[in-house]
Amino acid sequence: MRTISWSPRWFLFCCLVALVGATHAATLATIPATAATETVDPQHAYAAVDAFLLDQLETLGIPGAAIAVVRDGRQVHSAAFGKADPAGRPMTPQTPVLLASTSKSLTAIAVMQQVEAGRLRLDEPVRTYLPWFTLDDRRSPAITVRHLLHQTSGMSSRDTAFEASLSQDPSALEASVRALAGSPLAGEPGQRFHYASANYNVLGLLVQTAANQPFGEYVEQHVFAPLGMVHSHTTAAAAREDSAAEGHARWFSSFWVRTDVPAPAAGMPSSTLYASAEDLGRELAALLDGGRHREARILEPGSVAAMFEPRTTVDGAKGYGMGWYTRPLVESVDPAAPAPAAGDVPLLLEHQGEWGNSHTYLAMVPESGLGVALVVNGNDTAAPSRLKAIDTNILRILHGRSPVPAVVFEDWLQQFSWAVSLGLLLAELLSLWLSLSVLLRRRFVRSGRWAPLAWAAAALALDAFALWLCLVYAPARFDTDLLVIVRQFPDVGVSLVPVLGLAILWPVPRTVWLLSRVLHRDPRRTLKP
Secondary structure, eight states, X not given: XXXXXXXXXXXXXXXXXXXXXXXXXXXXHHSOGGGGGGGSOHHHHHHXXXXXXXXXXXXXXXXXXXXXXXXXXXXXXXXXXXXXXXXXXXXXXXXXXXXXXXXXXXXXXXHHHHHHTXXXXXXXXXXXXXXXXXXXXXXXXXXXXXXXXXXXXXXXXTOOGGGGOOOOOTTHHHHHHHGGGGOOOSSOTTTSOOXXXXXXXXXXXXXXXXXXXXXXXXXXXXXXXXXTOTTOBSSHHHHHHTTOOOOEEEETTXXXXXXXXXOOGGGTTTTOOEEXXXXXXHHHHHHHTTSEETTEESSOHHHHHHHHSOOEEETTTEXXXXXXXXXXXXXXXXXXXXXXXXXXXXXXXXXXXXXXXXXXXXXXXXXXXXXXXXXXXEEOTTOTHHHHHHHHHXXXXXXXXXXXXXXXXXXXXXXXXXXXXXXXXXXXXXXXXXXXXXXXXXXXXXSOTXXXXXXXXHHHHHHHHHHHIIIIIHHHHHTSOHHHXXXXXXXXXXXXXXXXXXXXXXHHHHHHHHHHHHHTOXXXXXXXX
16 A cells, blocks of 8 residues: 655645635635625526425415516516416416505606606605695695605505595596595604605606606506516506406415405506516616616616615615615525624615505615516415515525525414404394394393393493494504505405494494383383293
């Protein structure tokens, strides 16, 4: 057997190799954790994303989903899974889906186009363009176009006048903005972030006024058409003609049901546009390329940069630009590695859309040119964090990380609102049955005069509790209106509507009837068997 002679020269060489190796290892250890994402094999990552989505559809029972991924201005991956409707029509990357709040990014593009054209100015008061615009607050004249874009106007998420309308008439947009005249402000204009879809509905009307063209037509001609978004639409009717996916809701936290949730035209700029995953990918590609997609330019690079710049903070952890939340891309960081410095983590721009029967997600990483568009034709309003976990796990997979289990953040009232509303309905029906069984007896009561009055007080207390919970507590707790709760939580609405009917319509005749029986009863028959 051959042996190695350990001469001084050989020993010196070995020491040099060890020193170089140690230096190289130390250098790798100092590289930010996010740099590891550059070595991720894209095709392997896309296959892993598809496998993850398919698993989520099977695990959660989600009806259908489609995804598009863009890099460096072009689409590099698209896929679709599940069904677009109960008949089994397959979901495709070209299937339109109701966008909900991801509509706002498209409206922001339209606004910035008007700014570039000189028809709107960001720091000009809204009343410069809509002289009649007012709210039930003396501070409302100070609201500017920029305040609306950055969600700092002071309007509340309860200012949902568009929800009161089911109209598909484009003129409903102006009517809904005029209906805001009775809404108070929740804060000083320009001071702090307060999310409200009304901000973007007002912006849509500003575009309509400045361009002298209906908002829907403007978006179709100046946003959809240049980007080749042929499967994007401004009305539900047009989307249906293009075989849009039918929305589903998760009822009673158990099963998915095709559910019609109104999508009024008055909410078009903020919530009720339609688009496919593939078309949304074109929007992301254009924004990531400074406002240009292939030969078309929808915005100048400076306008895109202004859209991305956060001008307000959200809960101290996020920022908000023009239709985009901003935050560090924590999904790219290895959880086992030391926490990187803030500047070492890329910036993520994202927005989610939540409707009663659809979920959408848009994300961009300007540093790497990555964009992700996800559309789902269903939503779990009792625990939307389950679907939001899918969004963030897709980002993890694309950056070479493993997905993590979903954590449900919603409180008990939201998670079990269907059970609470069902319990109230059963209590009201029991109260109704007991009331009728007592009042319809020929021999009224076998007890004293005060027992019927105590029964009446208990029934009234139940009615008062139901009305307080539905009309006061729940709207304040979720910062919205009862009408929105009923429409966006269909499994809750089927119980709440009859509860409110019984609590409002039955107490007065029941109490009058009971008092009349008490006052006119024959005391000699009260104790008679």
